[in-house]
Amino acid sequence: MNEEMRANVGAYEQTVRSVLQLAGTLGADDWDRPTECPGWTVKDQLSHLVGIELDLLGDPSPDIDVPDFAHLRNDFGRALEAAVHLRRSVPGPAVAAELADALERRLAQLPTLDPDRVVTMPDGRDGPYSRLMKVRAMDCWTHEQDVRRAVGRPGNLDAPAAHCFWDLFGGALPIVVARRAKAAPGESVAFAISGPPDFHAAVEVGEDGRGRRASGGTPTAELAMDWEDYVRLTAGRCTPGEAAVRVTGDRDLAARVLAAMAVTP
Known part of the structure; x- marks a missing residue:
């Protein structure tokens, strides 16, 4: 191996x-x-x-x-x-x-x-x-x-396989923000995920309409949630209304992103 x-x-x-x-x-x-x-x-x-x-x-x-x-x-x-x-x-x-x-x-x-x-x-x-x-x-x-x-019986949330989940699906956030939620060029969305494990990511939309990872600046909207709710949303296990998400900034954009987060087959 x-x-x-x-x-x-x-x-x-x-x-x-x-x-x-x-x-x-x-x-x-x-x-x-x-x-x-x-x-x-x-x-x-x-x-x-x-x-x-x-x-x-x-x-x-x-x-x-x-x-x-x-x-x-x-x-x-x-x-x-x-x-x-x-x-x-x-x-x-x-x-x-x-x-x-x-x-x-x-x-x-x-x-x-x-x-x-x-x-x-x-x-x-x-x-x-x-x-x-x-x-x-x-x-x-x-x-x-x-x-x-x-x-x-909660447990094993910070397992090595949890990091596999993030590696496989965290990369879909640019598609979620730009293509699915239709954020406009110049808009950005930050994700603050608390655990353990903790993850932070930000996505901005370029003039070409494509999403890409952002490195700084004030986001148009920020979504803060715990790791378990991020997993449930990404895996399509709950609706946005069933997850505890703290939103700052553009609430309409945030709502569109949350509605588009389920990416598992």
Whole structure:
């Protein structure tokens, strides 16, 4: 493994083990609690993780008809639902045991893989396998946080995989501000995210209408929020009205930015 691959695999392993440790504390009623991920319970979250890891291991995909659930919006969502629906009658602890087995198999597989091998990412773009592992760490951590909120057991917010989340989605802020929120040339938006982890970023719109990172000056609007609410907004887990955001400056621009922050597939 190269250094990047090793770091991303470490982040992935840490958050999956955190999920498994959390699963060991769940009571019978916890598995069926709804989460902020539309249509999915706590158990469904783990079923999703199992399904992705088995796909990456090369296990045969389940041949199953997925009903037209209201929360399915596209073919990508329908494809992800197959592993979840397959396990709807499986007890939660058995799903957790399946995830534990998949993790060990993946940890044995990963050192044998070329970190520079080009693969297709979930967003359809091509990239090296080392980047795919950053995506896997981010995805596992995002679903871990879904579970923790659903069962009222917060934790692991400052995990290595949390930084993968920022690395992957923080770079989308120029698109959010300029293309989605349609900030005008010369306008800028600052983001103050408190944790831990803490992140600060500012985006300004150039005369060409494109957003780019800004280095200073007084922003047109500033959005201050805690890390968990930033994650919920970016992952589409809540509406702007459900997040605690402190706005200074142009409130109309801030509202347009907040409405456009969901960028996960």
